[in-house]
Amino acid sequence: MGEENYLPHVSIDCVIFGLTDNSLNALLLKVTGTESWVLPGGYVEKDESIEDAALHVLKSRTGLTDIYLKQFMTTGNSERSFPDDVRRICESLGIEWTEGHWANKRFISICYYALIDVNKFKPTGGELEQEYQWVDIHNLPQMLMDHDNILRKGYEALKENLGNHPIGINLLPDKFTMPELQKMYEIILDKTLERSHFQKKMLRFDIFRRLEERREGVPHKRPFLYRFDENKYQNELKKGARFDV
Amino acid sequence: MGEENYLPHVSIDCVIFGLTDNSLNALLLKVTGTESWVLPGGYVEKDESIEDAALHVLKSRTGLTDIYLKQFMTTGNSERSFPDDVRRICESLGIEWTEGHWANKRFISICYYALIDVNKFKPTGGELEQEYQWVDIHNLPQMLMDHDNILRKGYEALKENLGNHPIGINLLPDKFTMPELQKMYEIILDKTLERSHFQKKMLRFDIFRRLEERREGVPHKRPFLYRFDENKYQNELKKGARFDV
DNA sequence: CTTTCATTGTGTCAATTGTTCACAAAGGAA
């Protein structure tokens, strides 16, 4: 818990994406005593891989361990130090801040995005910041440091990846319907898709298995439930299939 | 030139890709006195951005400044330290090596790939290693540290990116023919493409301008020369066009 | 100078995919 345990000059920042009815959201942490927000993040222990460091951040914030995680950027301008913001964070935590505090130095940040099913999400108390919030990525609050930029870059990376791989299913429950799948694509890509064509295309990928069940408790015709089939997916990958939308 | 000028624990590695007649090649540096090769790389000065650090590596190795550069990965296992290999490199350079040498420590490597036109390439003497070679990426020699893995990951990233953006033109001269463009795609994606369809598809992208000239000095019918048109490209991007092959 | 041959630009045609629209079945609400 201090300078000597971590790799100096290196930090981890995570953009945790979650889907709600009509928006893609990121999990932000409020810096107590301010109106500013930060991304969940941390540092890399000296005997820990950077991936493990990111997983620890996720575990401590979401209570989840089996998470889709993607490294999308490492940012490192020479001016990337934020003593003012670090001071605010220290103050909000009752930690002593000094001019020479190690966290004031220039930092290189290794950035990951995570895709989680918000229904499985269990907020667990972090030691650093208390208040958390799912924030619509198109309506960000004031954020400290360059975290707004990191978040936007993470979103760009997600959009690009989603165009090539069916990673969006990690935002949905295990069982999902075609309309739910379509809505997920529409929200992330920020454009409407044609329903009939979307379903045919998705089913042509041959990576989902249709279940006997249908989604219950919906007002109109009950849609079928589907499940992602890892074996089918690997088969299609071997065949050189593409999954671009 | 030493520990105190660089960010500790952080290195830069560059996979410099260049195209020859029938293969995609990476620029490797030979560690004198051994049969082992390494990627061009370096460290990050304390007041230098990581991108600038990568550009410096490229400048010092290729003599080129205006280079397509893409950050594709940051690697950082906790075991990622290579004292034995560092010792070999030190020996080959006549630098004193000690057990506690700063370069023996655990390093996080920020990895870039660069795409250059080999015809513009001018080898410039690095201080570290003398002998260089363009090596077919499908036939790699023995490499130190985990550089072979970095190279493979860089190639995977290049293939993925090439499927979405016309970045491959950075490997070609300013003026190129459709058969040359096709060959570039075939070599990188490692599969044959149908000639007629390829041309129609590329021209449908509407990002190239056909010149009046044709490629001279070729044995058969002389193909037209084309040039990438940045304005056209930006227009298509604005229209939301995709460039996947 | 003619013939041969590989390459390039372009065209044809069938199969597949994209786009738009339609319609019946399902289920809640009036």
Place this chain on the structure above:
DNA sequence: TTCCTTTGTGAACAATTGACACAATGAAAG
């Protein structure tokens, strides 16, 4: 029972893909 919305599916037409054909071009061979 009627009305309304959503879902699954299919029809019709447009565009793209994939496989091949063919004439024009230019070097090499005779």
